[in-house]
Amino acid sequence: MNDVGCHSPLVRKFQALGPWTDSELLALGSFGSRRRRLGAHQAIFHERDASDEAYLVQSGWTCVYKLLPDGGRQVISFPLPGDIVGISGLFLDGAQFSFESLTPVELSPISTATLLNGAMASSNVARAVRWSVARDSAILVEHLVNVGRRSALMRTAHFILELAHRLRLIGAERAGEFACPVNQYWMADALGLTAIHLNRVLRELREAHLVTLRAGHVSIHDYEGLKDLAVFDGDYLSPPKRVGWP
Amino acid sequence: MNDVGCHSPLVRKFQALGPWTDSELLALGSFGSRRRRLGAHQAIFHERDASDEAYLVQSGWTCVYKLLPDGGRQVISFPLPGDIVGISGLFLDGAQFSFESLTPVELSPISTATLLNGAMASSNVARAVRWSVARDSAILVEHLVNVGRRSALMRTAHFILELAHRLRLIGAERAGEFACPVNQYWMADALGLTAIHLNRVLRELREAHLVTLRAGHVSIHDYEGLKDLAVFDGDYLSPPKRVGWP
Numbered sequence: 001m002n003d004v005g006c007h008s009p010l011v012r013k014f015q016a017l018g019p020w021t022d023s024e025l026l027a028l029g030s031f032g033s034r035r036r037r038l039g040a041h042q043a044i045f046h047e048r049d050a051s052d053e054a055y056l057v058q059s060g061w062t063c064v065y066k067l068l069p070d071g072g073r074q075v076i077s078f079p080l081p082g083d084i085v086g087i088s089g090l091f092l093d094g095a096q097f098s099f100e101s102l103t104p105v106e107l108s109p110i111s112t113a114t115l116l117n118g119a120m121a122s123s124n125v126a127r128a129v130r131w132s133v134a135r136d137s138a139i140l141v142e143h144l145v146n147v148g149r150r151s152a153l154m155r156t157a158h159f160i161l162e163l164a165h166r167l168r169l170i171g172a173e174r175a176g177e178f179a180c181p182v183n184q185y186w187m188a189d190a191l192g193l194t195a196i197h198l199n200r201v202l203r204e205l206r207e208a209h210l211v212t213l214r215a216g217h218v219s220i221h222d223y224e225g226l227k228d229l230a231v232f233d234g235d236y237l238s239p240p241k242r243v244g245w246p
Numbered sequence: 247m248n249d250v251g252c253h254s255p256l257v258r259k260f261q262a263l264g265p266w267t268d269s270e271l272l273a274l275g276s277f278g279s280r281r282r283r284l285g286a287h288q289a290i291f292h293e294r295d296a297s298d299e300a301y302l303v304q305s306g307w308t309c310v311y312k313l314l315p316d317g318g319r320q321v322i323s324f325p326l327p328g329d330i331v332g333i334s335g336l337f338l339d340g341a342q343f344s345f346e347s348l349t350p351v352e353l354s355p356i357s358t359a360t361l362l363n364g365a366m367a368s369s370n371v372a373r374a375v376r377w378s379v380a381r382d383s384a385i386l387v388e389h390l391v392n393v394g395r396r397s398a399l400m401r402t403a404h405f406i407l408e409l410a411h412r413l414r415l416i417g418a419e420r421a422g423e424f425a426c427p428v429n430q431y432w433m434a435d436a437l438g439l440t441a442i443h444l445n446r447v448l449r450e451l452r453e454a455h456l457v458t459l460r461a462g463h464v465s466i467h468d469y470e471g472l473k474d475l476a477v478f479d480g481d482y483l484s485p486p487k488r489v490g491w492p
Contacts, residue, residue, distance in 0.1 A: 050488055052492070066387065068391070068396070069477045072395045074395040076391075088383040089380075090380075091373070091376045091380040092377070092381065093481060093486045093487060096388075113492075116492065127337070133334070133337075134336075135338065136383075137382075140383065140386045140387070141312065141342045142342075143390055144386065144390045147390060147438070149320040150314070192395065235339060235340075236342055238339075241339060242340075246298070246358045246359075246362065
């Protein structure tokens with residue numbers, strides 16, 4: 001793997017979809033050719049903004065959310081390094097949500113033309129992008145199930161395990177330990193809970209010796225126990241393994 | 247518009263993305279070349295099924311849902327004629343949800359190859375498919391916001407208005423009147439409510455002279471009032487209007 005590959009969370013995320021030729025890595029590299037640095041809690045785009053650019057997260061944590069007229073907020077997702085944000089907005093009249101940085105971040109804007117040309121130039125790039133979009137949709141489905149039908153305890157456990165799996169794929173989780181700079185207000189707004197309720201749930205998970213979230217760090221003490229509680233199966237997060245995958 | 251077009255809900259849905267040439271209509275027509283009829287409440291695919299076919303709904307109402315280990319059910323969406331179900335599952339190891347008919351339906355299986363070849367053959371077909379996928383994602387985002395942060399009254403109003411807009415696009419709604427063969431159990435499982443709670447909400451909406459749902463038929467009495475209550479803006483459901491849309 002060349003220089004482009006080693007330093008790119010996108011290539012790390014897509015690694016299992018290879019083998020990748022040098023020219024394919026170059027096409028993937030084009031997605032990251034432009035860079036923009038932003039501080040924490042900076043708006044990247046707002047709901048309804050029309051844009052011809054999506055964003056590849058290169059480093060840092062970000063958040064996608066929708067504000068409600070009553071001041072409420074629903075967090076849709078926490079895009080991580082290697083995730084591409086705003087693809088669906090390219091093909092609608094505007095973005096369906098707002099996008100901001102939670103920590104200092106580095107982002108690569110990807111124009112619609114770059115995205116479509118990259119996919120046109122390499123069927124491996126095309127299938128990686130299709131997988132990425134399909135996976136984001138699967139994550140959204142699980143999020144809806146979480147909020148609609150799982151108990152506060154189950155949904156919080158499910159959320160933490162999903163983060164762990166996503167971070168492992170990009171090398172940012174190790175033996176159940178990972179940094180998680182999402183404060184409890186944002187997390188509550190993802191889970192459809194109040195911050196007070198979430199705080200109680202986190203205490204319950206800690207006292208059951210399953211997982212501790214403290215000072216921006218998560219320690220999973222009992223992975224199997226947490227998995228059983230959440231009835232979690234992370235297959236929807238992993239690169240496809242089946243034969244004949246298009 | 248030729249014969250293919252007149253009878254196809256897919257072409258009706260995509261009409262505003264035209265003008266369509268005869269050869270493009272033929273490519274779209276290929277998505278509907280195979281037909282399968284099913285009775286009501288028949289399984290089409292189950293969660294985790296690996297498949298190389300998506301399904302175009304030609305007629306009837308269908309439902310996409312996920313079952314929980316405790317017997318709960320979260321309805322993800324109610325695909326209508328012109329909707330394509332299961333595209334994301336083509337690019338993952340398997341389906342993220344189960345898919346069944348709610349009424350007698352006619353479906354067209356679309357193989358991955360047909361879908362990708364159709365998009366390759368015509369940039370107009372490709373952009374129509376991209377829009378369809380992006381719109382499904384936008385619908386999913388609104389659904390998450392509904393369940394996570396909107397009151398039971400607002401989310402039910404929002405759901406009914408969304409159905410009205412989607413049905414209007416395919417010519418199945420007229421002046422606020424439409425058939426809606428979704429019973430209150432399925433609807434409650436979409437909205438993250440109990441059937442009893444939903445029943446109370448529907449009575450409240452009826453008594454406020456906003457909307458009546460009775461015997462499988464919806465009558466919107468006060469469209470503006472219902473829209474104000476839901477803070478509904480249906481732009482995410484309509485074909486893009488912006489210039490330079492890819």
